[in-house]
Amino acid sequence: MAIKKSQKHPKLIRNLWLAFGGLWVLIILFFTFLSLGWLGFMPSFEELENPRSLQASEVLSDDGEVLGFIGLQNRSNVTYDQISPNLVNALVATEDVRFYKHSGIDARSLFRVLFKTVIGRQGSSGGGSTITQQLAKNLFPRGHQSKIGVVFVKFKEWVVAVKLEHNYSKQEILAMYFNTVDFGSNAYGIKTASKTFFDKTPAELDVDEAAVLVGLLKAPTTYSPILHPDRCVERRNTVLHQMHRYDYLSDEDYEAYKEKPLDMSHYSPQSHNDGLATYLREYLRTYMKDWCKHHRKPNGEYYDVHRDGLKIYTTIDSRMQRYAEQAVREHFSKEIQPAFDRELAKRKGNPFCDISKDQQEKFLTQAMKNSDRYRHLKEAGLSQKEIRSAFNQKVKMRVFSWKGNIDTTMSPWDSLIYCKRFLNAGLMSVEPGTGYVRAYVGGINYRYFKYDNVQSHRQVGSTFKPFVYTMALQDLGMYPCTEVPNSEVCFEVWGKPDWCPKNSTHEREGEMVTLKWALAHSVNWVSAYLMKQGSPEQVINIARKMGVRSPIDAVPAIAVGTPEITVYEMAGAMATFANKGEYVEPIFVSRIEDSKGMVLERFTPQRSEALNEVTAYMMLELMKGVVQSGTGVRLNYKYHLNQYSTCIAGKTGTTQNNSDCWFVGITPKLATAVWTGGELRSIHFRNMTYGQGAAMALPIFGLYMEKIYKDKKLNFYRGDFERPSVPIEMDCANFQQEIENEGFDWDF
DSSP states (O other): OHHHHHHHHHHHHHHHHHHHHHHHHHHHHHHHHHHHTTTSOOOOHHHHHSOOOOBOEEEEOTTSOEEEEESSSOBOOOOGGGSOHHHHHHHHHHHOTTTTTSSSOOHHHHHHIIIIIIISOOGGGOOOOOHHHHHHHHHSOOOSOOHHHHHHHHHHHHHHHHHHHHHSOHHHHHHHHHHHOBOSTTOBSHHHHHHHHHSSOGGGOOHHHHHHHHHHTTOTTTTOTTTOHHHHHHHHHHHHHHHHHTTSSOHHHHHHHHTSOOOOTTOOOOOTTSSTTHHHHHHHHHHHHHHHTTOBOTTSOBOOTTTBOOEEEESOOHHHHHHHHHHHHHHIIIIIHHHHHHHHHHTTTOOOOSOOHHHHHHHHHHHHHTSHHHHHHHHTTOOHHHHHHHHTSOEEEEEOOTTOOEEEEEOHHHHHHHHHTSOEEEEEEEOTTTOBEEEEEOOSOTTTOOOOTTTSEEEOGGGGHHHHHHHHHHTSOOOTTOEEEOOOOOBOOTTSOOBOOOOSSOTTTTSEEEHHHHHHTTOHHHHHHHHHHSOHHHHHHHHHHTTOOSOOOOSGGGGGTOOEEEHHHHHHHHHHHHTTTEEEOOBSEEEEEOTTSOEEEEOOOOEEEOSOHHHHHHHHHHHHHHHHHSTTTHHHHTTOGGGTOSOOEEEEEEOGGGOEEEEEEEETTEEEEEEEEOSSTTSOOSSTTTSSHHHHTHHHHHHHHHHHHHOTTTOOOOSOOOOOSSOOOOOTTTHHHHHHHHTOOOOO
16 A cells, blocks of 8 residues: 555656646646737737837927927937936935846846735735836837736737847836826826926936836826926925835935925926927928828828927027017017907997808807817717707817916807907018028917917018019119109000009198108109009019019009918018028928937028119118118117117008008018008908007017027127118119119119
């Protein structure tokens, strides 16, 4: 009997060893098959070398400031050397204190989880995932899984973590981790989070700020410093405690930092609706989508502006852009909109002029159909009648005001009327020599007013007159000092009564006046006289050479500004005068790089000779008169720009019924066009006190340039315009003789 027992014992041992060995073989085969991708998706070597994340494209200013992002997630990557050691220490101390000792999987942590969390049910014992495993989960998301599926995917993450450790250094893994995590507030990645919460770069973060951000990783909403500041401080102090526990903080520093109050004064969530140059960023989003359709990556795929982390370097100067936006906000909030509101009060709040109730209804109905609310209701299957009824029901909403957004209750229909009461603006500045667009303001607030007034067509009024006077100088051989009659001029219109434009004032009517005086005072009779000496076709030809592409009817009325032209076109055309007659097409982007900094394309503007250099210089002299003694004189007596430079040329413009108000201003290094008015031409002032270019548009230019000149870091040029190669004397007494003595050839 004893012998039989001893004989069975070796067999039992052998079976146990076979079972144990078989188990290990199964485990090895399981992980081998996982690694090879035979049991489902497993990232390839190439995918591990180039992990794909939804990396937004950065829009940067010419002076290096991040203007915003274009992407599905607000994410932009950084390298390890761009990350503060405070962030690294906080993360390692809190999430994976043995990070530098393991190779992706920490066996000690796994056993702790098994015995304390699973068996001992101690929820506070911590998790077993290493930073590398968390990175694997971020790079290759799990998706929706069953409980068994989660376990299976967890094993996959182990394999990916080991592969990541094999392919990347510890520093690279930390950088990748910080680039992939979500911090809440639409901030993906540490670069965006640092900017959003503290207006800093990741390298600039202090210890307590780093602790806040690392603390957010556990639950961005639960520990949000904005939504739950008390919880955020508690979580921050937990991170600080871990840093102190593992000797990343001294006793004194730990006590000091945990007592610091939470400072969220620089909190600024990044979104498409906020930040600098919002209208330009939206324009670039559309532009870049088209660009991507024609440019492929090395692997043959087309670039995706929302995912591939492109870097779009614009020509915008962030300082000028900020000053332009400030100027619009300052002028409208303090002067123009309050004045218009006072006028609206006399009209019982109705912002419309000159149109019937039926026309108002038609316009508002179209505005309703353009709204997101209408689109959502239509997609839900509601009829037109039901949608219209829904627009009459009062709901809670947030609306715009210059004193801050207002939470209120009103019907969506009334909100349409409310929005139309706000006057709007468009501004663009171009550097004459390069064509670089330095500032671009498409409206007063992109969140509430999406329509881009830089790209829209508006009637230009008297700002079109420089094209007429250019024709007189270049084609008719006139000079700034040439005298012409300030008398009524009529044009025969076939089949209709004669058209006779009127002057805005009776000053010097019936006298002989110089071209310089006539342009300075924007005399319609003189513009009509010049048109009659030449032709509409000649003026249009000059406008075309100067970059105006908008349709223009060849009729005499263009002499007083009937064409509808964009702010973009006007700014580019006016820059031609300052560039000695050479038109340079305005551009917004200087270069595009991929996520690794490789230049994909550089941009240079198209150039063409539009005017004779002497003609261009004489036009500047004519337009200086507008600022020195004409309709633009308030630039000097109110904004004191003559303290900084006496070489500013300009032209005001006001259309019929005060609907569109313009100012174009030119300095040797910057040409700016400003439009102001209502969304419809029927929304306007009824008086000339505010309803003219000199009162509505010119002050924006004045405030804008005043800020630019005062900025010592900008060191903006204050000299004169460059004279033409032909020596000329601009004094009216001998100007014509000087030109004739030089024998200059006027044919161009």
